[in-house]
Amino acid sequence: MHNQIREEPLIEEAVHILLQAVTLQPDVENVRVKEALGRVTAEPIFAKRSMPPFPAAAMDGIAVNARDTYGATEESPLRLHGDQFVFINTGDPVPRRTNAVVMIEKVHVVDSHTVEITEPAVPWKHVRHTGEDIAKGEMLISACQSLRPADLGVLLAGGIQKVPVWHKPRVAVIPTGSEMVPPEQELAGGELPEFNSAVFEAYLKEWGAEPNVEQIVPDEPASLAKAVRQAAQTHDIVIINAGSSAGSKDFTPRVLKELGTVLVHGVAARPGKPVVLAVVDGTPVLGLPGYPVSAYLSLEWFALPLIRAWYNQPIAERETIHVQLTHPVQVKSGAEHFVRMRAGKVGGQMKAAPVSKGAGATLSLIRSDGWLRTSSGIRAGEQVPFVLSRSQNELQHQWLLTGNDDPLLDVWGSLLKQRSGRRLSRESTSRSEGIRAWARGECHVACILWSGEDEELSSLVAQEKPVQDWLLLKGFQRQQGWMKAGGYSRNGAGVRDAHHKDQTWVYVADVDGNEPKQASESDRRLKLPSLLKAAAAIAGGTADVGIGTQAAAKLAGLDFVPLYPARLDLLMTVSFYEKEGGRAMVEAFQSPGLNKRAMEWGGYNLNDVGSILLSGRGWEPGNR
């Protein structure tokens, strides 16, 4: 019934099909309590002893037999002698023949053998009964409970030495791909580092599984079949990465069909569509796509529910908050889309925008703050649920910066994080996009590259935000110029307007250095999202030359021809500067670490960094 291959089920449907088709058979192991943190109990655990294990003093004082104290009053204090009382500390056993404790504060010590009290003791007053904290036989922890630190204390208090827990599910991770090599290895021509399995391993550990990363399997059906068959016999879950889509080297579906039953091939989700779910010898086998973003998403969609089901625990949902979209989200219908977004609290409101497509996939994944999950387009301004991929705490301490790019800004952000705990989330855009985003309240700070007159810039800002509550914090100056591979000798035709561009254009030529015949001017100009990505493309030979900086050229091993200086400054509201970010930002700008890195990379001038350059109403620090 569930064994038919469906056309693109939704994720939850695919999970259901998978869970229905497999029988998870967790085994039990007994581990020492001290080593059981995070493990999941296989049975309810009952106390083997009471705590306290004896009637115990709840106060520092004297233990007495209440009968000996009757009649004591303020007016006629009563003296106790010799064995009528015993000094006792909190937690000590109450001696036999005594049945109450008198607080030390209410005891007048006459001499070492005599005390005086002024009120009678009540039987069992200030005495903790045996088992008051934990009674023998009491259930301490139920089955299927993940053990937290304090749980360990309760188990030890209750006399438990070893605790029965579910064995962690053994998960085989089989990386595939003839071009893949272990990530530690130097790359020869055409080789790629296989790093997904290290990420899988880390996620699987976090989720309570026992991952086992196998050798990389080359793109040969027989090798893959052998590896999967073997893994399915010795593991509880098998994951193959990648080879799950429909390309000529994507053998996974075919191999799984031969070895067992393919339940699902393809889910209605983007990214993450090319997933294969199968059962081989009763073991669930997940064929996951290789593209990192899809790989990690689909791992969470399918491996996590299997692990939770293994432990009989409900599926853990990631923390979700509500955010206001600052940009529209456009998606194709027919599938659920997972849109990576960055978010931040601007003007008291949590706002989020999709991460630009141009950013590299893996890097944009770790730089994004979470996901919007949607099957249809959404307009800007809407409140949407946002699934966090970093802690809300970290998000609350995050500032959004939009505008021109410079690698030194990341160094500055790192210093900001190190010194103030604030995270900087930076998006590279053109200057005008940065100013507009800031003016619309979509980010805290706009980063502005400028080489013209201050007044011109002032009116540019005023045009977007016609109020006076803004200031421009001086960042650093940098040399702009041509970045080019060594020995480049093109004539520079078509690059005349570069001086007036603040964006990162690189100039693409034909492989022979000739002008492409039928390509238009725009085909020959390529906008890349950052200076270093432009430099990398030039170094990689797909672009000839680009406007950039000395630092970017140096980091990519390119030649640099300086043209003119430009300034990179930060535009923010006066209230943000005064009440939130100003001090921390200036301190990070002026820290020795930034200067050191700027010197090392070259082409920067950090004079007067962190000073106020311009403002909407002649504002200066201390003005009010």
Added chain:
Amino acid sequence: MHNQIREEPLIEEAVHILLQAVTLQPDVENVRVKEALGRVTAEPIFAKRSMPPFPAAAMDGIAVNARDTYGATEESPLRLHGDQFVFINTGDPVPRRTNAVVMIEKVHVVDSHTVEITEPAVPWKHVRHTGEDIAKGEMLISACQSLRPADLGVLLAGGIQKVPVWHKPRVAVIPTGSEMVPPEQELAGGELPEFNSAVFEAYLKEWGAEPNVEQIVPDEPASLAKAVRQAAQTHDIVIINAGSSAGSKDFTPRVLKELGTVLVHGVAARPGKPVVLAVVDGTPVLGLPGYPVSAYLSLEWFALPLIRAWYNQPIAERETIHVQLTHPVQVKSGAEHFVRMRAGKVGGQMKAAPVSKGAGATLSLIRSDGWLRTSSGIRAGEQVPFVLSRSQNELQHQWLLTGNDDPLLDVWGSLLKQRSGRRLSRESTSRSEGIRAWARGECHVACILWSGEDEELSSLVAQEKPVQDWLLLKGFQRQQGWMKAGGYSRNGAGVRDAHHKDQTWVYVADVDGNEPKQASESDRRLKLPSLLKAAAAIAGGTADVGIGTQAAAKLAGLDFVPLYPARLDLLMTVSFYEKEGGRAMVEAFQSPGLNKRAMEWGGYNLNDVGSILLSGRGWEPGNR
């Protein structure tokens, strides 16, 4: 300036004093990326290589030189021959002298040396530039970033083998107390198991420290001084537990004063007041109270901020939700109170109530769901912030049960958790308190012990909730009777009304078995919060006899004299039964595990368990 001893600062003030007085000097270590999960970067990390490391195909297809394709149209397809094209898979390097990829879907293969295309290629179309994902020189991770699974992937992709991280702070945990023995050890008379340090160790590990639990130090100032001095020289943080209050054996403050500077002794917080914060040889030393709840709270207040400061990270706040108080909270003024509460979503509203004081401290800690932090009393019905000590996800899957006690209910709850993922949070009260709590919508289910007529019970429920939306699910029958220590021979005077009590009363006599002379009747009757706590008190000798069950007597090693049978049933709304809990509850009742345990403990009858006994309007399953 900060070295004076203050009278009870607030927690945050005390943390500030502590952080100002110490200089944390984290050292850096280089660890392999694959072992760096959760570690905190000491420096920003820059990519050592670009990814892709070469211009790569973004699609499966053929690599061509765009020039060779110009002129191709639907009407006049163009044929490419021999070395004019190369079949290529996604991710493969684009060969030299080619500059575009044509998707395989748009290629008509004529023979092994000839293909036909119907549109020209655009230079660099479907080609990923070098560095598109990660550009050499790009900052991958900033300093002071805790590494997540996907971060490891980015580092490996960027050619990083080892990553500089802060060494974990080395934290010495010194347990003290002459009566304390390691928790694995059998207890001799007066000995207590030392389990706090195992809990500290687990918390410290979770927070990213490297704990080192020392030998238990007896209550001698010289031994403590020696242990602290030694630990302060070899660790970054030292924790002493306990001995921090003012009792005769509480040497910690005095010893710390001799060894270094005491910054704070006592904070304005309950529980958790008796904290000593000091500096010895530049090392922060925390003297924390021994009472488990205070111990774990104060560890979080002071050790966590030190660890976060060590890593230059902002203090992580625990997840907080808003809940409606179902009971008033009364606290003494002059300090902040941390009130343990249990919570659950009843009728769509998250509600919470303080955990009853009667419950054992350690156990009630792990059974509670979080904390209310308040300096003043709060009325019932108010919305208050609630700091979670378990995941919100788990809380959403939690059902609240209030009413009569039976240890078999915990077994049932464990089966419920195991079978349906639902957590049962159970509070023992009298029958009438249970019914009232349910009627007021403070819990999902009331647990009712009953031995009278059904009609009487029906009118009892109707009295509290005069609507017909309720039903009574049959639980189990149990034998009620006397629980008593072996050889007990009292005459039973004063226990005549026991038959009519549904609560757990135990009868307290003098140590010689005589009636206390001046104690009132109520002094001789003690209400304990559960059957097993009553049984433990009797077994411990502070109570003579109590009304209980065969199971409780057996688990505590007591004799049992059966008196009469009683039924334990579950009262819930019809809508809860139908839409939420009914099916899962009935399944857990009828699972073999419950019957097995009931047989083992004895005195239970599980006939017709899970059937509908009564309802407000003659409702039966399938009625509507």
